Amino acid sequence: MDQSHARKEAVLPSDQSRVRKEAVLPHGAGPAFIRLTLRGRPDAPFAVGDRKFASTADAVGARVTLFARGGLQVREVQGGMGFASQSEYAVMFGVPDPTALEKITIRWPSGRMEERSGDAAKALLNEHSTITERVDEV
Numbered sequence: 238m239d240q241s242h243a244r245k246e247a248v249l250p251s252d253q254s255r256v257r258k259e260a261v262l263p264h265g266a267g268p269a270f271i272r273l274t275l276r277g278r279p280d281a282p283f284a285v286g287d288r289k290f291a292s293t294a295d296a297v298g299a300r301v302t303l304f305a306r307g308g309l310q311v312r313e314v315q316g317g318m319g320f321a322s323q324s325e326y327a328v329m330f331g332v333p334d335p336t337a338l339e340k341i342t343i344r345w346p347s348g349r350m351e352e353r354s355g356d357a358a359k360a361l362l363n364e365h366s367t368i369t370e371r372v373d374e375v
Contacts, residue, residue, distance in 0.1 A: 269335040272365040274327045275299050275314055275343065281372040283347040290347045292370055295326045298346040303330050306337040327365070335362050345370050 277292025277299070284290075292299065297316040302309055312328035332338060340354040341361065351371060353361065 267335075269332040269362045271303065271330045271332060271341070271361045271363075272327055273301060273329075273361070274365070274367045275301070275345075276367060276369040277345060277347070278370040278372055281347075281370075283349055285348065292346040292349075296346065296370065297326070300344045301328050301330075302342045302344075303332070304339045304341070305332070305334070306339065307334075332362065335359065338362070343368065 275296035277294055277296040279291045279294055282289035282291035295316070296314050299314045300311060301313075302311050310330050312330065314326055314328060315324050316326075318324050338358055340352055341358045342353075343351040345351070347370070349370060349372075351368075
């Protein structure tokens with residue numbers, strides 16, 4: 238077997254002679270995920286001229302964009318998908334190559350923009366993170 242790949246093996250408890258073989262992946266590589274729950278700040282509206290815009294507490298309408306080498310993914314926080322229904326407010330991304338992750342941007346419903354780049358973006362991998370809208374940035 239090629240030394241650059243690892244094979245994980247686990248002995249099943251019911252039969253010590255049977256071995257389950259899992260996926261063969263390069264060391265340190267493999268798909269990952271990012272799951273974000275966004276919290277808006279309705280108490281801190283964003284003023285543009287004489288108009289004010291505020292996010293909802295659940296950040297419904299926020300748009301999250303994940304940038305990676307080779308493409309991007311976009312998710313929007315939605316409150317419901319049909320009659321008398323509710324959706325989970327979290328957004329989820331599959332990240333086939335975690336090393337290719339460059340940045341994540343959030344466009345809040347209030348109009349504010351937020352960006353996480355490099356290590357700050359990679360710190361969100363394989364975690365369910367909650368991000369609260371920052372009121373000091375535009």
